[in-house]
Amino acid sequence: MKATVLYYSHTGRTAAYAREIAMYLWSKGLDVSLSSISDFDKQRLLKSDIVLSGCWTCGWFVIGQHPHRKWIDFSKSVADFIDEHKVMFFTTYKIRTGSMYSRMSRAMNMTRKRKHVFLKSKTAHLTDEDKTKLDIFIHSNMLTK
Numbered sequence: 001m002k003a004t005v006l007y008y009s010h011t012g013r014t015a016a017y018a019r020e021i022a023m024y025l026w027s028k029g030l031d032v033s034l035s036s037i038s039d040f041d042k043q044r045l046l047k048s049d050i051v052l053s054g055c056w057t058c059g060w061f062v063i064g065q066h067p068h069r070k071w072i073d074f075s076k077s078v079a080d081f082i083d084e085h086k087v088m089f090f091t092t093y094k095i096r097t098g099s100m101y102s103r104m105s106r107a108m109n110m111t112r113k114r115k116h117v118f119l120k121s122k123t124a125h126l127t128d129e130d131k132t133k134l135d136i137f138i139h140s141n142m143l144t145k
């Protein structure tokens, strides 16, 4: 199973979280590619069984949370390359993520609410709960492969 982990990070926390996600998937036997959205070959998405895409949380800290414009533009440009069931989002934040999930979904033209496929972290460390969500996500995509 091929997994692509993509991230947009400003100070490195989202990149670190993406690395932890990639390492976990690799430990589960997946063929993993990890890359920043700025140096990514979109064609690779066509060969990916699952895609995990993440961005840091922007806003006014207590309200108006949204993904960064660069991540939104990138996501819109690749939305047609990926089946929505294959996608999981992640973010890092300091106070709250607010409407991050719905805005990330909107950027990729997702039609269904699948909030269980959303990871968020203040620390960039993968928790047991995150691992369980990843296990369920991998398993559900294996069944439909």
Ligand SMILES: Cc1cc2nc3c(=O)[nH]c(=O)nc-3n(C[C@H](O)[C@H](O)[C@H](O)COP(=O)(O)O)c2cc1C
Binding pocket: 008, 009, 010, 011, 012, 013, 014, 015, 056, 057, 058, 059, 060, 061, 062, 063, 064, 065, 092, 093, 094, 095, 096, 097
């Ligand atoms: C301009 C700016 C706005 C931010 N807005 C929020 C916010 O609305 N809510 C929040 O919880 N964290 C907010 N943060 C904190 C970042 O989302 C957090 O530090 C994140 O982990 C940074 O990820 P990075 O190291 O990958 O850039 C903001 C940070 C900056 C610089």
